[in-house]
Amino acid sequence: MSPLPLDDLPVVHPAPVRSPAAARLARLTRLTPALLPLLAIGAWAAVDWRAVSEGAARLAAADPRWLLAGVFFTCLGWVAAAGAANHILPASIGAHAVTLRFLQRRGIPLARATASLALYSLVKPVAKTVVLVAFLVALPDALRLGDLAPDTWTLLMAAGAAVLxxxxxxxxxxxVRPLRRPALGFVRTALAEARTLHTRPSRVLALWGGSAAAPVLQGSVIASVGFSLGLPLSWAQVVLALLLASTAVGAVPAPGGIGPVDAAMVFTMAAFGAPVSLATATVIGYRVLTVWIPLLPGALVLSALIHREVL
Structure with a gap:
């Protein structure tokens, strides 16, 4: 057998050698999404240390049994890996980015993965609205909406913004013609995925049931913290306060929803008859259970997923 000509021999390129500095920079880049939430929470605590210390003092005297109940409801309502990213970016972008990357790494095409996230993002507010209406219909007298009902001008502004x-x-x-083709393709993919999903009862229950249960679990966390502090509101009033607050200002971009939703929850609970200081301490305790406690394990899990190249 004659030897192969030199031109036909395969060319083997040596693997690039990375310097130690480049390797350290790459590791730091992978760890940045996990470290940013910790830095953001630490900066917020440093700037508003008085509110943090007062809330911690109230929580130190709270009923531990109700706090454990809040921890239980928290564990039912969050996922550590996506939670760390979500608390640094507004409107659940962090969680969506982690989920999208995970789906792509599992071999799901980008169009299908994006359509799945879009369907989930659409179902969440619809399910929350259904839960809100169910509360209003089931307990019209006990909730005492009072001045919380929006006036005509507010409703007109909201309708005008939606139409615009x-x-x-x-x-x-x-x-813009270049946008038309990908947009129509995305809509077709999303509709096809929605039809396929709704032919499987187990997935319908997981999607709609989970979306409806999420705000109820979050409200149960707030109610548990409030009961541990002596909040003079019922469970239904606390859950409704969260539903109204998140519906009213949930679209305002803020890391993890922290800020506008918190202020709206304090205002809503105060309108239901709770002292402002007690409502504020309840919201701080809610954030401790749902943000601070999940943050460290969430950052560690997210870092491990990135390090193992799962994300």
């Missing part, structure tokens, strides 16, 4: 957003999207799709 839809009109802007339609105009962009009509005028």
């Amino acid at each position: 957003a839809l009109a802007t999207a339609a105009l962009l799709l009509t005028v």
